[in-house]
Amino acid sequence: MLYFIGLGLGDAEDITLKGLKIVKNASRVYLEAYTSILGVGKDALEELYGREVILADRDLVEQESEEIMEGALSEDIAFLVVGDPFGATTHTDLLLRAKERGIDVKVIHNASIxxxxxxxxxxxxxxxxxxxxxxxxxxxxxxxxxxxxxxxxxxxxxxxxxxxxxxxxxxxxxxxxxxxxxxxxxxxxxxxxxxxxxxxxxxxxxxxxxxxxxxxxxxxxxxxxxxxxxxxxxxxxxxxxxxxxxxxxxxxxxxxxxxxxxxxxxxxxxxxxxxxxxxxxx
Amino acid sequence: MLYFIGLGLGDAEDITLKGLKIVKNASRVYLEAYTSILGVGKDALEELYGREVILADRDLVEQESEEIMEGALSEDIAFLVVGDPFGATTHTDLLLRAKERGIDVKVIHNASIxxxxxxxxxxxxxxxxxxxxxxxxxxxxxxxxxxxxxxxxxxxxxxxxxxxxxxxxxxxxxxxxxxxxxxxxxxxxxxxxxxxxxxxxxxxxxxxxxxxxxxxxxxxxxxxxxxxxxxxxxxxxxxxxxxxxxxxxxxxxxxxxxxxxxxxxxxxxxxxxxxxxxxxxx
Missing domain, CATH: 3.30.950.10 (Tetrapyrrole methylase, C-terminal domain)
Structure with missing residues (x-):
């Protein structure tokens, strides 16, 4: 399963309980880091989640998305987005590519601007x-x-x-x-x-x-x-x-x-x- | 302080960590229950929060808002709204009435439709x-x-x-x-x-x-x-x-x-x- 998880707008604690539970149990956690920013950095997220977070820049998401989706047919991968996952077309594109590969997709919504x-x-x-x-x-x-x-x-x-x-x-x-x-x-x-x-x-x-x-x-x-x-x-x-x-x-x-x-x-x-x-x- | 806390759209676990922390520590917790509904009832929220939640119907919010705001100059009161607090004019009205009375107001955002x-x-x-x-x-x-x-x-x-x-x-x-x-x-x-x-x-x-x-x-x-x-x-x-x-x-x-x-x-x-x-x- 590939989870698109909205982080909301302020700091690390704006994630929902549902989102945090998924992050804690996922095999890998990516943070999309080029369409918006939180008021805190990756280290604050890692501290709250108690695990590593991988920064995903535009190249990784748009050109090397296979890397993000790797294993998602059998494992849970979390893709974190500041705000709600559907602010930007980029994420629609990633979602469609996952669906094409038969990967289940789930969205955890949050506040966005x-x-x-x-x-x-x-x-x-x-x-x-x-x-x-x-x-x-x-x-x-x-x-x-x-x-x-x-x-x-x-x-x-x-x-x-x-x-x-x-x-x-x-x-x-x-x-x-x-x-x-x-x-x-x-x-x-x-x-x-x-x-x-x-x-x-x-x-x-x-x-x-x-x-x-x-x-x-x-x-x-x-x-x-x-x-x-x-x-x-x-x-x-x-x-x-x-x-x-x-x-x-x-x-x-x-x-x-x-x-x-x-x-x-x-x-x-x-x-x-x-x-x-x-x-x-x- | 009067907190307006968005609950998001799905179930009890769509609240944010920040929102939950405030709910746990507030003197009273109201749930606005007439402009939208969650997929779960008040009892599911009470179980997750470990405390009582007071249902706020239209009469209470629009005509008896003094009751909601009572004590908010010195204590924390939480007002829960399905989705984000600013979907409906009703909540703008309550916020303005609180500000008129010198009550500090804070909003915890969440996903809305x-x-x-x-x-x-x-x-x-x-x-x-x-x-x-x-x-x-x-x-x-x-x-x-x-x-x-x-x-x-x-x-x-x-x-x-x-x-x-x-x-x-x-x-x-x-x-x-x-x-x-x-x-x-x-x-x-x-x-x-x-x-x-x-x-x-x-x-x-x-x-x-x-x-x-x-x-x-x-x-x-x-x-x-x-x-x-x-x-x-x-x-x-x-x-x-x-x-x-x-x-x-x-x-x-x-x-x-x-x-x-x-x-x-x-x-x-x-x-x-x-x-x-x-x-x-x-």
């Missing part, structure tokens, strides 16, 4: 498509995330923005020379995401295109959701460029045009200036 | 607004859920449909006579939801209105997600009227017009007739 974001006070029902905001480079500055946010705003829906993570990336020089030297991990902050979004808004304005959001649009920045030191700040997009949320992981929500009174009451708990929450129509 | 539905193979990113489908009566047959599904389909998004739960409801006669006699609980099945949706489609057709979905639209019916006997079936809306998913809770997804190849691969694992998954444009 996709549902825990409800803690910011915006109703989960009213979220539209989720978007990913990637790090811009000098030569590559995609704006498609803006179009999705704009569409959600037209439909009066909130947008959860997942912010880029660069783990075990090689510089172009090292990649070309085939050197397995990796850059330090980078996690996009709410400030950086807001800056990029402000730039897109500014470009649209210069092109005299209609705007579905602007610098005064209500946003919520969140950091380390589910951990003891989680941070939530509500305010305008412009405020988000300067807000201090501390270390990773960050996510950002762009609110719908219309907020429910209960949503406003909740956001007020997290706003420096609650008056900005009553947005003027753009 | 809002993220665990990813197990059906449809990508969470591509879900639009979530809808609730309520039990129709002879005189009250609202169709607003159809309009939301139609809008999601126009935007090429999936729709998660949460199906009605009637717990501790009084008959009109008992309500009028002020008798606290309650009807047996009712949980809407995927068959009933699909039947209602088929009727709306038929009415729109008779009124010659444009249709954004019809009997051949791809749907996924799920039951008891996260439990050992969870069931998932993929097929057309018409197939959903006859599919046998067993006991509660059921939910249903109406797929987007366009499916990603990986989504089709996953749905094929759950379809009687995989050929229906390649939908013709409506």
């Amino acid at each position: 996709m549902n825990a974001i409800g803690c910011c006070g915006l109703q989960l029902y009213n979220f539209g498509e989720t978007v990913s905001i990637v790090f811009w480079t000098d030569s590559w500055q995609p704006e498609s995330f803006y179009d999705k946010i704009a569409k959600n705003r037209q439909n009066d829906m909130h947008t959860l923005c997942l912010l880029d993570i660069k783990v075990k990336e090689q510089s172009i020089e090292n990649l070309m020379k085939g050197r397995k030297i990796y850059e330090p991990p980078r996690y996009m902050t709410v400030n950086q995401a807001a800056e990029q979004l402000m730039q897109v808004v500014q470009r649209k304005r210069e092109q005299k295109l209609p705007l579905d959001m602007d610098e005064s649009t209500v946003c919520v920045g969140v950091a380390r959701v589910g951990s003891d030191d989680q941070a939530i700040k509500a305010g305008t997009l412009e405020e988000m460029t300067a807000v201090d949320l501390g270390g990773p992981l960050h996510s950002m929500v762009i609110a719908a045009k219309t907020l429910h009174p209960l949503e406003i009451d909740m956001l007020e708990c997290f706003a420096n200036d609650p008056s900005v929450l009553k947005e003027k129509p753009t | 809002m993220n665990a539905i990813g197990c059906c193979g449809l990508q969470l990113y591509n879900f639009g607004e979530t809808v609730s489908i309520v039990f129709w009566t002879d005189s009250w047959q609202p169709e607003s859920f159809y309009d939301k599904i139609a809008k999601n389909r126009q935007n090429d998004m999936h729709t998660l449909c949460l199906l009605d739960i009637k717990v501790k409801e009084q008959s009109i006669e008992n309500l009028m006579k002020g008798r606290k006699i309650y009807e047996p609980p009712r949980y809407m099945t995927v068959n009933q939801a699909a039947e209602q949706l088929m009727q709306v489609v038929q009415r729109k057709r008779e009124q010659k209105l444009p249709l954004d979905m019809d009997e051949s639209t791809v749907c996924v019916g799920v039951a008891r997600v996260g439990s050992d006997d969870q069931a998932i079936k993929a097929g057309t809306l018409e197939e959903m009227t006859a599919v046998d998913l067993g006991g509660p809770l059921h939910s249903m997804v109406i797929a987007a017009k366009t499916l990603h190849p990986l989504e089709i691969d996953m749905l094929e694992c759950f379809a009687n007739d995989p050929s229906v998954l390649k939908e013709k444009p409506t």
